[in-house]
Amino acid sequence: MTRKKPDPKLHNAIKERGRAYLVVFRELSKRYGEAEAISVMRSASYEHGLAIGKPLACFAPRDFTGMADGYANAPDDGATFSPDIRQLDDTCLEVQMMTCPIKDAWVEAGCSDEEICTLLQCASALDEGTFDAAGFNYEIELWSPGKQGCCLTKITEKPRT
Template sequence: MTKTVSLHYGAIRDRGRIYLAVFRELSRRFGEAEAVSVMQRASREHGLEVGGSLAHLAPRDFAGLFKAYFEGPDGGATYSPKVNEISETYLDVQLMTCPLKDGWLEMGCSDEEVCTLLKCARAFDEAVWEAAGFEFELEMWSPGKTGCCRTKVMEKSKN
């Protein structure tokens, strides 16, 4: 692993650890449902910002989108994206690694807690694709699945 990859992976893993600490504190104070709601709202705001930086790739620069978002600054080493399909109309990517999930598991989270945290983080992904101007489908990780989340990105319908 190069220093850049290590720093990028570590920064995202550490962000996941902060999410966990905030989530647990919010749960203690206000209950799990409110903690999920707050975390989703915060994740969404962050996703809107990131998605805005990708809007120039809409409506169908899927190769550019893959490079900018899934490969990122380390050539894909952080998430190890596996392209299931990429064309002029569609992008289907399976993330094989996830520093958020890895950090949560390292912190002793149960599979159930990881799934809850991914539910919170999903709001980030939804906002990214919304702000970037794409249609999408997200398949979140669940126990027993290989890798982590799967994302399918399509041109936004003109309805």
């Protein structure tokens, strides 16, 4: 499979977001401890995700093709995150992001695998906010050492309450 090449300006802008996460996380950790840094980063990431998810709410409760286009292939038809869509049907969208400029920024900064996993825990709250605002259930399996790509996400219909 030939991957599309991402626009360098967009790719670098997203990578810069990863650098910002790292700098803010490290500063918060120094001042308040790692647990509080994780809490603050997750809270801020979640709030950011709520804003991202609102426009995706038009796909709820089960337009998974729309979510593939609006989420998995965003922002540039899949060139930046290289989504590997594992399942796309009327019950769910399951997608493995094969590349991640955010994680790449952490690798380039010399972060340990442990720190990358912690930063992914912080950053994944953005996806959680996105799916909550969009009106979908989700499961996120974060990258861990030895795994290919980055995060694996399964998006399903949210049951009516």
